[in-house]
Amino acid sequence: MFDSRYIKTFHDVVRTGSYTAAARSLGLTQPAVSQQMKALERDVGTPLFTRVGRGLRLTEAGEALTRHTTAILDSLTAAQHQIDAIARLRSGRVRVCAFPSAAATILPGAMARMAAEHPGVRVELMENEPPESLRLAARGECDIALAFGYPGLRADVPEELAEFRLLEDPLTVLLPVGHPLARRRSVRLADLAGERWIAGCPRCGANFLQACAEEGFTPDVACTTDDNLVMQSLVAAGVGIAVVPALVLSFLCHSKVTGRILEPHTRRQVYAYVLRDHLRIPATALMLDEIRAAAENKVGC
Structure with missing residues (x-):
């Protein structure tokens, strides 16, 4: 050489x-x-x-x-x-992997500010759920991973990743607007024991089943979907009701669907994960700052 x-x-x-x-x-x-x-x-x-x-x-x-x-x-x-x-942040690339509700609520504002202030830096968006998103970050296949966990149901975090708490996201129940309990400000999970349910992603579904067990019943799950828009359509059509994080309410699209806080109060925690060495990369560090600022404006912070 x-x-x-x-x-x-x-x-x-x-x-x-x-x-x-x-x-x-x-x-x-x-x-x-x-x-x-x-x-x-x-x-x-x-x-x-x-x-x-x-x-x-x-x-x-x-x-x-x-x-x-x-x-x-x-x-x-x-x-x-x-x-x-x-x-000097005149060019570069940041790869962000996020689960769907974070991609729809936290990231748009962060990406818009990055584009306005540093137009030469390209932000690439990937979608994946934990724990796969954490594995992608640990392998260096993304620069920042947004992931969530429930009390007692958190994914193992590889030791090479730095963790940053973003927000707490309370759980809500999606109901048809004509549902008898839709008039309440909040709904107890036990009062919904006789309903048919639409379940979400595996981690959300596992937390839901655990919460129902603690309330003394096994839910009647009609179907399962990872797609929040599909879930809303199913609730609107009367197929069943669903438990979703409050972040989803910001893109509630159906006039026939409403969301109510679920009791007892359960909150999922949302975090950002970055390889410790990647924190020294200017574009990654700045994008992380923008994500944390965007999260401060969301629920539960």
Whole structure:
């Protein structure tokens, strides 16, 4: 592997025709230039110059290296410019993996502010549920993962990930607007024991079954869906009722569906996870700040 400093010095020696002239051009001493060229010749394993009188002549190896020197230096300069742009947030990429309700509520504002303030930084959105989202972050396949957990039902967090609490998200029940309990501000889970239910994602479903067991009944689950819009449509059509986090209420689309706080109060916790080394990347750190700021405006914070 060639030292880039030696390549630049070699380029100037060829350009100026001597070690002395190259030293003046680079602000070095003549012995320093001579030492660098000897080091470069050791790296390449063959002489690059021969002396002809007081001058220098390129060997065949030196001529071969000369043909590549400009391209090497141009590539190094381009790389440095690109790195500087990333460090100064003029360009870059942040990959965010989020579960659907966070992608619909927390991320839009954070992404909009990032685009307005740093238009050269591209935010790429991926959707996945925990624990897979945590595994993606731990493998470096995303930069930030948004994930949730319930009391007693949290996914194991890989030790290489840093954890940031975003908010607590209370659970609500989706009811048809004509339901007798829809007139209440909050609804007790035990009062819904005789209902038919639409269950959600596996982790949400497991928490729901546990909550029902604590209230002394086993729910009649008519069907299961991970899609919040499908769930709303099913509730609107009278197929069943559903327990959803309050974040979902911000994109409640059906006029025939209403949400009520569920008692006893249960809250899921929402977190952001980042590889500890990725916290030193400016674009990732800034996007995390934007996500945390957006979460402060949501429920439960």
